[in-house]
Amino acid sequence: QLVQAETCIVLRQNLKCLVLVGDDKQLPATVISQQCIAMGYSISLFSRLIAAKYPFKLLEVQYRMHPSISRWSRGQFYEGMVVDGENVHSAQYTKEWHNVLPPFALYDVESGEEETHVFGSKFNEAEAMVVRKLVGVIRSLQVGELTVGIISPYSEQVEILQHLETKSDNLTVMVNTVDGFQGQECDIIIFTAVRSNANQEIGFLKDER
Numbered sequence: 099q100l101v102q103a104e105t106c107i108v109l110r111q112n113l114k115c116l117v118l119v120g121d122d123k124q125l126p127a128t129v130i131s132q133q134c135i136a137m138g139y140s141i142s143l144f145s146r147l148i149a150a151k152y153p154f155k156l157l158e159v160q161y162r163m164h165p166s167i168s169r170w171s172r173g174q175f176y177e178g179m180v181v182d183g184e185n186v187h188s189a190q191y192t193k194e195w196h197n198v199l200p201p202f203a204l205y206d207v208e209s210g211e212e213e214t215h216v217f218g219s220k221f222n223e224a225e226a227m228v229v230r231k232l233v234g235v236i237r238s239l240q241v242g243e244l245t246v247g248i249i250s251p252y253s254e255q256v257e258i259l260q261h262l263e264t265k266s267d268n269l270t271v272m273v274n275t276v277d278g279f280q281g282q283e284c285d286i287i288i289f290t291a292v293r294s295n296a297n298q299e300i301g302f303l304k305d306e307r
Contacts, residue, residue, distance in 0.1 A: 099127045105143045118144045123175040125307055128277065159183045164191050166201040175306075195239045199232075199286065210294045219254035220301075222292045226258050229290055233262055236286060237269055247284035248273045251303060252292045259290075 099120075108116070122145040129140040148154060156176075160168055161183040172180045185191075210224030229248060236246055248271065250256050256275055264271045272284065293300045 099125065100142055100144070101127045101129070101140060102143045102146065103139065118147070120144045122148050123307060125276070125280065126305065156180075161185055164201040170202070193241070193285075195241050198235065198239065207294070212292055212294050215254040217254075219257075220252045220292050221254040221258055222290070222294060223258070225290045225292060225294075226255065229259055229288055230262065232288055233271060240268070243268055243270075244286065245270045245284040246272070246286045246288065247279055247282065248288045248290070249276050249279045250290045250292055251276050255290055255292050 120142070122142070126145075127140050127142060129135050131139075134140065156179060158180050159182075160172075160180055163182075163186060165182050165186055168180075168182055168186070172178060172182075205228055207222075207225050207228055210222045212220045212222050214220050233246065233248075236244060246269065248256075248259055248262060250259075253275055256273055256278075259273050262271050263273050272279070272282070291303065293303055
Protein backbone atom coordinates (compact mmCIF):
# COMPACT_ATOMS: atom_id res chain seq x y z
CA GLN A 99 0.00 0.00 0.00
CA LEU A 100 3.04 2.26 -0.21
CA VAL A 101 2.86 4.44 -3.35
CA GLN A 102 6.06 5.09 -5.29
CA ALA A 103 6.31 8.72 -4.17
CA GLU A 104 6.33 7.59 -0.52
CA THR A 105 8.93 4.91 -1.31
CA CYS A 106 11.29 7.75 -2.27
CA ILE A 107 11.40 8.79 1.40
CA VAL A 108 12.91 5.39 2.27
CA LEU A 109 15.33 5.56 -0.68
CA ARG A 110 16.88 8.80 0.61
CA GLN A 111 18.92 6.75 3.06
CA ASN A 112 22.19 5.05 2.17
CA LEU A 113 20.66 1.62 1.58
CA LYS A 114 22.54 -1.56 0.80
CA CYS A 115 19.44 -3.73 0.49
CA LEU A 116 15.74 -3.04 -0.01
CA VAL A 117 13.23 -5.86 0.55
CA LEU A 118 9.65 -5.39 -0.64
CA VAL A 119 7.06 -7.66 0.98
CA GLY A 120 3.39 -7.54 0.08
CA ASP A 121 0.60 -8.79 -2.13
CA ASP A 122 -0.38 -6.83 -5.22
CA LYS A 123 -3.65 -8.79 -5.35
CA GLN A 124 -4.88 -7.20 -2.13
CA LEU A 125 -6.06 -3.68 -1.32
CA PRO A 126 -4.18 -0.86 -3.07
CA ALA A 127 -3.18 2.42 -1.45
CA THR A 128 -6.09 4.74 -0.70
CA VAL A 129 -5.90 7.65 -3.15
CA ILE A 130 -8.95 9.92 -3.26
CA SER A 131 -8.11 11.97 -6.36
CA GLN A 132 -9.35 10.28 -9.54
CA GLN A 133 -6.95 12.44 -11.55
CA CYS A 134 -3.99 11.12 -9.53
CA ILE A 135 -5.22 7.55 -9.99
CA ALA A 136 -5.52 8.11 -13.76
CA MET A 137 -1.91 9.33 -13.81
CA GLY A 138 -0.69 6.21 -11.99
CA TYR A 139 0.02 7.77 -8.58
CA SER A 140 -1.72 4.93 -6.69
CA ILE A 141 0.57 2.24 -8.13
CA SER A 142 3.12 0.91 -5.65
CA LEU A 143 6.74 0.16 -6.47
CA PHE A 144 5.91 -3.45 -5.56
CA SER A 145 3.15 -3.64 -8.18
CA ARG A 146 5.22 -1.81 -10.77
CA LEU A 147 8.14 -4.23 -10.45
CA ILE A 148 5.85 -7.27 -10.72
CA ALA A 149 4.17 -5.77 -13.80
CA ALA A 150 7.66 -5.28 -15.28
CA LYS A 151 8.35 -9.03 -14.76
CA TYR A 152 10.96 -8.38 -12.07
CA PRO A 153 11.84 -11.70 -10.36
CA PHE A 154 9.84 -12.38 -7.19
CA LYS A 155 9.11 -15.22 -4.79
CA LEU A 156 5.48 -16.26 -4.33
CA LEU A 157 4.54 -17.81 -0.98
CA GLU A 158 2.39 -20.51 -2.52
CA VAL A 159 0.89 -22.28 0.51
CA GLN A 160 -1.96 -20.79 2.51
CA TYR A 161 -2.46 -22.00 6.09
CA ARG A 162 -5.40 -19.87 7.27
CA MET A 163 -8.58 -20.48 5.26
CA HIS A 164 -10.95 -23.40 4.96
CA PRO A 165 -10.50 -24.91 1.45
CA SER A 166 -14.07 -23.88 0.52
CA ILE A 167 -13.13 -20.24 1.18
CA SER A 168 -9.74 -20.29 -0.53
CA ARG A 169 -10.89 -22.20 -3.64
CA TRP A 170 -12.38 -19.20 -5.42
CA SER A 171 -9.64 -16.71 -4.56
CA ARG A 172 -6.88 -19.17 -5.47
CA GLY A 173 -8.31 -19.50 -8.96
CA GLN A 174 -9.48 -15.91 -9.42
CA PHE A 175 -6.38 -14.06 -8.19
CA TYR A 176 -3.48 -16.49 -8.06
CA GLU A 177 -4.10 -18.59 -11.19
CA GLY A 178 -4.08 -21.79 -9.14
CA MET A 179 -0.45 -21.28 -8.04
CA VAL A 180 -1.42 -21.09 -4.34
CA VAL A 181 -2.35 -24.36 -2.62
CA ASP A 182 -3.93 -25.25 0.72
CA GLY A 183 -1.71 -26.34 3.60
CA GLU A 184 -2.38 -29.72 5.20
CA ASN A 185 -3.64 -28.05 8.38
CA VAL A 186 -6.74 -26.51 6.70
CA HIS A 187 -7.93 -30.00 5.75
CA SER A 188 -7.89 -31.10 9.39
CA ALA A 189 -10.94 -31.62 11.60
CA GLN A 190 -10.06 -28.39 13.40
CA TYR A 191 -11.33 -26.45 10.38
CA THR A 192 -14.70 -28.24 10.26
CA LYS A 193 -17.25 -26.77 12.66
CA GLU A 194 -20.43 -28.35 13.96
CA TRP A 195 -22.42 -25.35 12.74
CA HIS A 196 -21.30 -25.71 9.10
CA ASN A 197 -24.53 -27.56 8.35
CA VAL A 198 -26.40 -24.31 9.16
CA LEU A 199 -23.82 -21.80 7.91
CA PRO A 200 -21.45 -23.40 5.36
CA PRO A 201 -17.81 -22.27 5.25
CA PHE A 202 -18.53 -20.16 2.14
CA ALA A 203 -21.95 -18.86 1.08
CA LEU A 204 -23.33 -16.17 -1.23
CA TYR A 205 -26.69 -14.48 -0.65
CA ASP A 206 -28.22 -12.71 -3.66
CA VAL A 207 -30.44 -9.96 -2.21
CA GLU A 208 -32.50 -9.22 -5.32
CA SER A 209 -34.87 -6.91 -3.48
CA GLY A 210 -32.02 -4.67 -2.35
CA GLU A 211 -31.22 -1.28 -3.84
CA GLU A 212 -28.48 1.10 -2.84
CA GLU A 213 -29.22 4.53 -1.42
CA THR A 214 -26.88 7.49 -0.97
CA HIS A 215 -26.52 9.23 2.36
CA VAL A 216 -26.53 13.03 2.48
CA PHE A 217 -22.75 12.93 3.04
CA GLY A 218 -22.19 10.75 -0.04
CA SER A 219 -21.59 7.26 1.36
CA LYS A 220 -23.90 4.49 0.17
CA PHE A 221 -26.03 1.99 2.07
CA ASN A 222 -28.43 -0.85 1.30
CA GLU A 223 -31.18 -1.43 3.86
CA ALA A 224 -32.30 -4.77 2.36
CA GLU A 225 -28.76 -6.14 2.71
CA ALA A 226 -28.60 -4.75 6.23
CA MET A 227 -31.79 -6.67 7.07
CA VAL A 228 -30.21 -9.91 5.81
CA VAL A 229 -27.12 -9.23 7.93
CA ARG A 230 -29.31 -8.71 11.02
CA LYS A 231 -31.07 -12.02 10.36
CA LEU A 232 -27.75 -13.82 9.92
CA VAL A 233 -26.51 -12.46 13.25
CA GLY A 234 -29.75 -13.76 14.79
CA VAL A 235 -29.07 -17.22 13.32
CA ILE A 236 -25.50 -17.15 14.65
CA ARG A 237 -26.74 -16.07 18.08
CA SER A 238 -29.09 -19.07 18.17
CA LEU A 239 -26.36 -21.61 17.36
CA GLN A 240 -25.27 -21.90 21.00
CA VAL A 241 -21.98 -23.62 20.17
CA GLY A 242 -19.73 -21.82 22.63
CA GLU A 243 -17.68 -18.69 22.00
CA LEU A 244 -17.91 -17.17 18.51
CA THR A 245 -16.52 -13.97 17.01
CA VAL A 246 -18.29 -12.33 14.06
CA GLY A 247 -16.91 -9.58 11.84
CA ILE A 248 -19.34 -7.55 9.70
CA ILE A 249 -17.49 -5.54 7.06
CA SER A 250 -18.46 -3.28 4.18
CA PRO A 251 -16.64 -0.96 1.77
CA TYR A 252 -19.10 1.84 2.66
CA SER A 253 -19.01 3.73 5.96
CA GLU A 254 -22.76 4.43 5.93
CA GLN A 255 -23.54 0.70 5.71
CA VAL A 256 -21.24 0.23 8.70
CA GLU A 257 -23.09 3.03 10.50
CA ILE A 258 -26.55 1.48 10.10
CA LEU A 259 -25.22 -1.88 11.34
CA GLN A 260 -23.18 -0.48 14.22
CA HIS A 261 -25.94 -1.34 16.70
CA LEU A 262 -25.14 -5.03 16.18
CA GLU A 263 -21.79 -4.66 17.91
CA THR A 264 -21.73 -6.68 21.10
CA LYS A 265 -19.32 -8.46 23.41
CA SER A 266 -20.59 -11.23 25.66
CA ASP A 267 -19.36 -14.56 26.98
CA ASN A 268 -20.57 -16.44 23.90
CA LEU A 269 -20.72 -13.89 21.09
CA THR A 270 -18.57 -10.96 20.01
CA VAL A 271 -19.72 -8.93 17.00
CA MET A 272 -17.53 -6.25 15.40
CA VAL A 273 -18.68 -3.92 12.59
CA ASN A 274 -16.16 -2.00 10.49
CA THR A 275 -15.10 -0.90 7.02
CA VAL A 276 -12.82 -3.15 4.96
CA ASP A 277 -9.88 -0.82 5.64
CA GLY A 278 -10.68 -0.58 9.35
CA PHE A 279 -10.98 -4.34 9.78
CA GLN A 280 -7.86 -5.28 7.83
CA GLY A 281 -5.46 -7.51 9.74
CA GLN A 282 -8.06 -8.85 12.19
CA GLU A 283 -9.60 -12.33 12.33
CA CYS A 284 -13.00 -13.70 13.31
CA ASP A 285 -14.67 -17.11 13.27
CA ILE A 286 -17.32 -15.77 10.86
CA ILE A 287 -17.07 -12.86 8.41
CA ILE A 288 -20.15 -11.27 6.85
CA PHE A 289 -19.36 -9.00 3.90
CA THR A 290 -22.09 -6.65 2.69
CA ALA A 291 -21.25 -5.22 -0.74
CA VAL A 292 -24.08 -2.59 -0.81
CA ARG A 293 -24.03 -1.76 -4.53
CA SER A 294 -27.20 -2.56 -6.47
CA ASN A 295 -28.64 -0.28 -9.14
CA ALA A 296 -30.32 -0.33 -12.54
CA ASN A 297 -27.15 0.99 -14.25
CA GLN A 298 -25.05 -1.90 -12.89
CA GLU A 299 -22.46 0.56 -11.58
CA ILE A 300 -20.27 -0.63 -8.71
CA GLY A 301 -17.93 2.36 -8.27
CA PHE A 302 -14.56 1.64 -6.69
CA LEU A 303 -15.59 -2.00 -6.22
CA LYS A 304 -14.77 -2.46 -9.91
CA ASP A 305 -11.14 -2.74 -8.78
CA GLU A 306 -10.94 -6.51 -8.33
CA ARG A 307 -8.84 -6.09 -5.20
